[in-house]
Amino acid sequence: MSSWPSQTKYIGAETRRIDAPQKVTGQARYSSDIQAPGWLYGMILRSSLPAAKIGGINVDKARQIPGIKAVVTLGDGERTVHFYGEELAAVAGTTKQACLDALRAIEVDATPMPFVVHETDAKKTDSAKVWEGSPNFGGPSTREHGDVDSAFSECAAIIEGFYTTPVQIHNPMETHGNTVSWTDDGVTCWASTQGISSVKDSLSGALQVDQSQVRVITEYMGGGFGAKFNAGVEGILAARLSREAKAPVRMMLTRFDEALAVGNRPSSFQKIKMGALADGTLHAFEMDNYGTAGFAAGGATGGGGSGVELPMPYLYRVPNSRVSQTVVAVNAGSARAFRAPSNPPASYGMESAMDDLAVKLGMDPVEFRLKNDPNPIRQREYAIGVEKFGWKDKYKKPGSSPGIVKTGVGCAGAAWPAGGGTRSTKGEASIYPDGSVEFRLGVQDIGTGTRTVIAVVAAELLGLTPEQIRVRVGDTNFPPGPGSGGSTTCPSVAPTVNDICSNALQQLQTLSGVADARGDNWYAACKKLGVTPLTVHGQWQPGLSESRACGVQFAEVAVDTETGFVTLKKVVAVHDCGLIIDKLTLESQINGGVIMGMGYALYEERVMDDLSGVVLNPNFETYKLPGIADVPDIDVVLINMPERGVIGIGEPATVPTAAAIGNAVANALGVRVSSLPITPAKVLAALGKVPPVASTTT
C-alpha cells in the first residue's frame, strides 16, 4: 500500500514554480504563441442578431479578398440562430486584416425573430420563445424533506429574502482557441485547454478522424476556469479551415468573442424563507430559485453541467426544507462549468440568509454558523479564523459603525464535494545513466503549478531536488491524465507520481544492485544502467488522496454611504486540502480564488440589452474585473492534514468570498444589498438615497 513519507523536505514546503524562469522571460510558449510552419489566421463570423432565421450564407465575396485561403460555413441551408454571437461561418487568411475584411464581405440572409434576454421576462407567459413551440422553462424540480409548513410555525425567528447573482463570464487571460493542422497524416491541435484528452476525443468525433491520428499539445496555457474542456466550435472550425487551406490555422478568439459564446456562470434569483428555533437551531428552509444557463443548458457546447440548480440549504443541517428550482432559457450564450459550479451562488444566497437570520435572532453570525454547520473541519477553521481576523473585536451590531464611511465584517463557509483523484491517471518516467530524469504525464498545467507538483513529489521520493526533475506535460502522446477541473488535478497527479517513483526505485535498485538508490546514491545507481535508460510507468493509487476540502473566509469592508463605494480591506482565508504539496502554488490558488470571488461580489456582470439582444459589455472596459488596486490584503491560513492525503483546492478557494463580502457590506450598512455585484448604484439604492424615476420616456 502506497503512502506519503512522514518526514518531508519538499512536500509541504515552499517551492518556486519550476517553470517560473520560462514564464517571466517569455520563453514559455503559450497556445496563442504557437506559429506552426505556414500558419494562417482564422476568424469567426458571428450572428449580429439574438434570434433569426438564416436563409443562407453567401461567402463568394469573402473568397475574393486577397490573402483569404479558406472559408467555411456552419450548417447548410436554413437554420435558426438562438443567441447574439452564434457562429455562422469562418475564414482563414494570411493577415488579420484580410480575415476581418472577409468577415465583413460575407452576406447573411437573416430574418430577425422575437427574442428575450432576461430571465425574469422569459418566465412570463407572453414572452418570446427561445425554442419555437417550446416554453422557456419546464416545471420546477422540487426536493422536500420533513414538514416545512408546520416547521415554520414552530420557529422563533423567520427571515425572507430575495438574493440574486448575475451571469459571470470566465474571462481567462488567454482566450479560447487553438492552432490546428489537419493533413492526410492526421490532426495536430495546439489547444488552450484544460483537457488535452477531451479535446482529442471531441476533435476525433467531430472530424471523423481516428483517435490514433489526433494529437493535442498544450505546453502552456493561460487559464480556463471550466470553460475550456472540449475542442469547441473554434477547434472544429480551425480544423475544417486547415483542411481546406492545406495549412495550419490559428484560431484564437478575441475578448469580444469570450463574452458571447464560450461559457459563463448561470444567474440565480433566490427567494429564500428560513426560520430557526429560539436557541438558534435552523428548523425550516424554503427556496424558490430560477436562473439561466443561456439558450441551452450547456451540454451541447461542452464543459458540463449548467449549474443553475443550487445545492441548498448548502452547508447547513435543516431538518425541514423545500427547494424548488427552474432553469430558464434566454437568447444568450450557454453556460459551462465555472470554478465550483453552483457553489458560489449557493453560498451567496444561503450565507446571506444566515446573516439576516442571525441578526434577527440577535446572535453572533459565527456562533450561529457553529451551531448549524455539522462539519468538524469548518468548525476548527472558524475557530482559527476568528482569532486571526480579530472577529470578536471587529464584529459590531449592523449599521453601528460611526461616520460616513462605515466598516463592516462578514464571514462564510466553503465546501467542495469533489476534488479527489481521477483513478485512470497514468504517467511514466525515464531515468538516464547520467542521472537525469524526465517525468511525462498526459495532464496539462493550466497555470496552477502542475509541473511543480510533479517535480516536488518526485524530488521528495527520489531524494533529489525539484530542479533536477524534468517534467513534460500537455501532450496526448504521453500516458493519459485527467482534465484539469473539479479540483482533481493535484490529487490525480501526486499519487501517480508517487507510484512512478516507487516503481522507479524498485527497478533501479534491482538493476544497479544499489540497496537504496535515493539521494546521495542516485548518480552511482544510474551509472550502473550502462547505456540503456530505464523507463518506468505508474498509475494513480488509492489511499494517497481524498476529496471534500472545506474552508472559511472572513472579509472586512469600508463602505462610503454617500457615494456607495465599497473598499474591500481585508480577507482572511482559512483552508484545508489534506496533504499540502507546495505552499507557494497553494497560496497562489487561494489568492486567485479570493480575487475571483471579489470580482463576483463587487464588479462582474454580463449585461444583456433588452432592445437589441446584444451583450452590452463584451470588453474589459465595462465588464469590470478587479485590478491590483482593488485587491485587499489577503491572509491565507492553511491547515495541513497529511492524514487525509492530497485534495484539490481550486474550487473551494473561490466559493465563500462573495458571500463573506456581501455580509460585510450588510454589516457595515445595517441594510442588505441583496444583489451581486454590489455596485455604488445598488448601495445607494439600498440606503434609500436614490430618487424615484422622473418619467419613462419612449
Place this chain on the structure above:
Amino acid sequence: MNAFQYATAQSNASARELAGAKGMYVAGGNDLLGLLKDYLVPAPDILVNIKALPGMSQIQRGDKTWAIGALVTVAEIEDDPDIRETFPGLHEAAAEIASQQIRNVATVGGNLAQHSRCWYFRHRDTVCLKKGGDLCYALNSDNRYHSLFTGNTCISPVVSSLATMFAALDATAIVLRDSQETRMSMDDLYHAAWENPLAHNSLKPGDLITRVEIPVARHRSTYMQVSDKHTFDWALVSCAAAADVDGGKLSSPRVALGSISPVPHQVEAANAFLDGRTLDDATASAAADMILAGAKPLEHNGYKMPLAHALIRRALSKLVA
C-alpha cells in the same frame, strides 16, 4: 479597419492641408484607433500625424495665464510639479485618467476630443441615434452610465476628466479653424453635443485644438470622481471645483461635473451663489441642490443624484480645507 493614407505634418498649415475634408488627426491614437477598428465613425481617407507639430508639446507658465499644448501628455500633466502646485485639481484629474500606459501616450487634445463612451455607441452591432440610427437605446434600456441632463434625445455624457477640470478653472481651448484661432470655453467646445445627437463636441472637420489656456485666477482647485472600481475605470460621476479662498470665503468659485451631461455640467447661478460666501455644510448643500436642479434621472441612473450631490459637497469642502 478601412485602408487609409498616413502622413506626418510639420506645420499647422500643412496639417490642415493634408487632412483636407475627409482626413483626421492622430496623436496618441487611443480613442481614434478604437473608433476605426470598430468602424464606428466614417472612414477617414488620411490620418495626419500631428505629433511633430512645433510648439504644441510645451507647458508655458505665465503670470496670468498658463498655456498647455494640445500634444502635452496626460502623464506629463500628472507628473509636473508646477501644475501640482498651481492647479492641484488638474493634477488630480490627470491622475484619475485610465491607466499609466494610456496616460503616457494620451494627449490633452485627444482627451478633449474623445468620442462618446456610451456602450450603445461603442457597440459594433447597434446603430444608435449617435451613429445615425433613429433610436437612443440608452434612453429606453440600460442607462446606468448615462446623463441626468441633455438638450436633445441622446443621453451620452461627456467623459473627459480634463474637460471637467478645465471648465472649473475657466480654461479656454484654442482651436485653429480656417486658419484663424478660435477661442472656445469648455461649454463652447461641447455645446454642439448638447443640441445634436450626432455630435460629441463642437469641432468641425479640419479643426485643430492647439492649446488650452488657463487663467491663474483660482489658487485652490480639486477634482474627484467615483467609479465602480478604484482605478482604471470611467467616472460614474466626476466633480471639479476651483476658487480663491480668503479667510474661509470663496472667491470666483466654479464647479463642473462630468459624466452627467453631454457637456461639462455647470450652473452659473450656483457659482454666483457661492461667490463671497463662507462655506459650511448648508451652503455646500444648497449649491449642490442648485447644480442638480432640473436633472432628469432615468430608470437606472438615479444613483448619480446622491453621488453627484456628495461629490459637489466634498469638492467644495476640500477647497476650503
